[in-house]
Amino acid sequence: MTDRITEQQAAKVAHLARLDITPDELERWTPQLEGVLEHFADIDALDLSGVEPMTQPYPLVNVLRDDVVRPGLDRAEVLAAAPAAEDGRFRVPPILGGDM
Amino acid sequence: MSPTSVSSVAAAVRSGATTATALLDEHLARIAGRESEIHAFNLVTTETARAQAAAVDAAVARGDDPGPLAGVTVALKDNMCTRGIPTTCSSRILDGWTPPYDATVVERLRAAGAVMVGKTNLDEFAMGSSTENSAFGVTRNPHDTARVAGGSSGGSAASVAAGFSQVALGSDTGGSIRQPAALCGVVGVKPTYGYVSRFGLVAYASSLDQIGPFATSVEDAARVLDVIGGHDPNDSTSIPQQYPSLVESLGRDVAGLRIGRITDLPGGAEPDVLERLEAAFDALRAAGATIVDVEVPALTYGLSAYYVIAPAEASSNLARFDGVRYGLRVDASDTNSMYGATRAAGFGDEVKRRIMLGTYALSAGYYDAYYGKALKVRRLIHDDFERAYQRADVLLTPTSPCVAFPVGAKGDNPLAMYLVDVYTIGTNLAGHPGMSVPYGTGADGLPVGVQVLAGTLQEPTMFRVGAALERSMS
Numbered sequence: 001m002t003d004r005i006t007e008q009q010a011a012k013v014a015h016l017a018r019l020d021i022t023p024d025e026l027e028r029w030t031p032q033l034e035g036v037l038e039h040f041a042d043i044d045a046l047d048l049s050g051v052e053p054m055t056q057p058y059p060l061v062n063v064l065r066d067d068v069v070r071p072g073l074d075r076a077e078v079l080a081a082a083p084a085a086e087d088g089r090f091r092v093p094p095i096l097g098g099d100m
Numbered sequence: 101m102s103p104t105s106v107s108s109v110a111a112a113v114r115s116g117a118t119t120a121t122a123l124l125d126e127h128l129a130r131i132a133g134r135e136s137e138i139h140a141f142n143l144v145t146t147e148t149a150r151a152q153a154a155a156v157d158a159a160v161a162r163g164d165d166p167g168p169l170a171g172v173t174v175a176l177k178d179n180m181c182t183r184g185i186p187t188t189c190s191s192r193i194l195d196g197w198t199p200p201y202d203a204t205v206v207e208r209l210r211a212a213g214a215v216m217v218g219k220t221n222l223d224e225f226a227m228g229s230s231t232e233n234s235a236f237g238v239t240r241n242p243h244d245t246a247r248v249a250g251g252s253s254g255g256s257a258a259s260v261a262a263g264f265s266q267v268a269l270g271s272d273t274g275g276s277i278r279q280p281a282a283l284c285g286v287v288g289v290k291p292t293y294g295y296v297s298r299f300g301l302v303a304y305a306s307s308l309d310q311i312g313p314f315a316t317s318v319e320d321a322a323r324v325l326d327v328i329g330g331h332d333p334n335d336s337t338s339i340p341q342q343y344p345s346l347v348e349s350l351g352r353d354v355a356g357l358r359i360g361r362i363t364d365l366p367g368g369a370e371p372d373v374l375e376r377l378e379a380a381f382d383a384l385r386a387a388g389a390t391i392v393d394v395e396v397p398a399l400t401y402g403l404s405a406y407y408v409i410a411p412a413e414a415s416s417n418l419a420r421f422d423g424v425r426y427g428l429r430v431d432a433s434d435t436n437s438m439y440g441a442t443r444a445a446g447f448g449d450e451v452k453r454r455i456m457l458g459t460y461a462l463s464a465g466y467y468d469a470y471y472g473k474a475l476k477v478r479r480l481i482h483d484d485f486e487r488a489y490q491r492a493d494v495l496l497t498p499t500s501p502c503v504a505f506p507v508g509a510k511g512d513n514p515l516a517m518y519l520v521d522v523y524t525i526g527t528n529l530a531g532h533p534g535m536s537v538p539y540g541t542g543a544d545g546l547p548v549g550v551q552v553l554a555g556t557l558q559e560p561t562m563f564r565v566g567a568a569l570e571r572s573m574s
C-alpha cells in the first residue's frame with residue numbers, strides 16, 4: 001500500500017497545498033515524507049474490516065443556537081490586521097490569470 | 101519571603117498582605133535576569149501586566165473580590181489569541197497580526213484576577229516536540245540551557261520552571277503540554293477533549309487539540325483548570341456540562357484505587373525513566389492502591405495513526421493562512437501565485453512537511469489507504485483504553501521516553517523527533533485526560549515525569565493520583 005512517493009508526486013502535493021517549493025526542498029523532503037509513510041506500513045498489517053472510523057473523541061451532535069443578531073468582530077479592527085484592505089473589504093491580486 | 105502557591109498568593113493579595121504589583125515585579129525581575137539565556141517568551145507584555153496588576157490591586161482597595169487567581173502571574177502559549185497583543189504561533193506568516201478578540205481562556209483568567217506576563221515560544225503552529233522549530237529561535241531548558249525544554253509548549257514549561265510566571269497555559273495535540281512539563285520538571289495537564297474551550301486557540305489538529313495548565317504543583321494546576329474549564333457556547337466541541345471542583349478532589353487518598361500498568365507498552369524508554377516509573381508504582385502501592393496489569397494493544401499503532409490524522413487536519417486548518425486576512429503577504433500578479441509565494445515565505449520547514457503529508461494523505465487515491473485507515477486505528481486505540489479503564493481507575497506510564505535531550509540532537513530527522521511522543525499521543529487520539537507529574541531525576545540529574553492517564557472526564561481521580569505521587573516525593 002505504501003507505494004514509493006516520487007518527487008513528481010511531492011511536487012503535485014505542494015501545488016495542491018499552494019506551497020511554492022524549491023528543487024532543493026523537494027529533494028530533501030521527498031525521502032522524509034516517505035519515511036513517515038513507511039512507518040504507516042505497520043497499520044497495513046491490521047485487519048480493520050468492520051471497524052467504525054473515529055473522527056472525533058466526544059459524541060457531540062450539531063450545536064445550534066437561536067438565530068438572533070449578536071455583535072460580531074469590529075470590521076475596522078479585523079481589516080486593520082489584514083495585509084491589504086479597500087472599501088471595507090480584503091483586497092487581493094487579480095483572481096484570473098496565472099496558474100490555476 | 102513571598103507566598104508561592106496559587107492559593108497563598110491569591111489569599112495574600114485579597115487580604116492586602118501583598119499586592120499583585122509587587123508580585124509582578126518579582127517575576128519581571130526574574131525574567132530580566134535569565135530570559136536572555138532561556139528564551140521562554142516571544143513577547144513579555146510588561147505594560148499590559150502592570151495594568152492588570154494595578155486593576156487587581158484597585159479592586160482589593162475598593163473592597164471588591166479580584167477573583168480566585170488574584171495576582172497570580174500566568175504565561176500564555178503564543179497560539180492563544182490576545183486582543184491587541186501580537187499572536188504569532190512562532191511563525192513568520194502571522195507577522196504583524198494582532199487578534200481582534202481574546203481567547204475564552206484569556207477572558208476567564210483575567211476575570212479571575214490573573215496577570216498575564218507574556219506570550220511564550222512554541223514549535224511553529226505547535227508542530228514539534230522540542231521548541232526548536234520556532235521562527236524566533238530555540239527555547240532552552242532552565243535545568244540545563246544546552247538542552248531543549250521539550251515542546252511544543254516549551255516556552256510555557258520553561259517559564260514556570262524558571263519562575264518567570266507562577267503558572268502557564270499550553271496546548272496539547274500529541275503531548276505538547278505533558279512532554280515539556282516532564283522535561284522541565286513541572287506539572288502539566290491535558291484535560292479531556294472538550295473540557296476547556298478552544299475558542300481563540302489557533303487550530304493545529306482540531307479533533308486532538310486541548311488547552312491545559314502548567315504549574316509547580318498538582319494543586320496549582322487544579323486551581324487553574326477549575327478557572328479555565330467549563331462549557332463555552334463559542335466552541336461547539338466544548339462539553340455542555342458542569343465539572344466538579346478539582347481542588348476538592350485532592351484531599352482524598354488513593355487507598356483502594358486500581359492503578360494500571362500497561363504490560364504491552366511500546367518500548368524505547370530509557371532505563372532511568374523506567375526506574376522512576378517503578379518508584380511511582382511502589383509509592384502508590386505503599387499508599388494503599390492496587391496495581392493491576394492491563395493491555396492496550398493498539399497503542400503501538402498510535403504514532404502511525406497520529407502522523408496521518410494530525411497533518412491531515414493541519415493541512416486543512418492552515419489553509420486559512422493565505423495572505424488575504426492575516427499577517428504576511430508576498431505580492432504577486434495573481435491570487436494563486438500570491439498564495440504559493442506567501443505560504444512558502446511564511447511557513448517553516450516542519451509546517452510545510454506536515455501540510456504536504458496531510459495533503460497527500462487526503463488526496464484522491466490515498467484517502468482510504470491513509471486517512472481512512474488511521475481513523476479506524478484511532479477507534480481501536482480508544483476502545484482498548486476504554487477496556488483498560490474497566491479494570492483500572494488510572495494508568496501510569498512514562499511521560500517521555502527520555503530526559504531533556506541536547507539542542508540539535510534530533511537534527512533534521514522528523515521521525516526521530518516524532519518518537520518522543522510515543523507515550524502521550526494515544527491519549528489525544530482517545531480524547532482522554534492525562535497529566536505529567538515531576539517524579540525525581542534521571543540521567544545527568546535532569547527531571548523525569550510520570551504520566552497519569554484516565555478515562556473521559558475522570559480528572560478528579562487523575563488529580564487525586566497526581567497529588568498522591570507528589571506527596572510521596574516530599
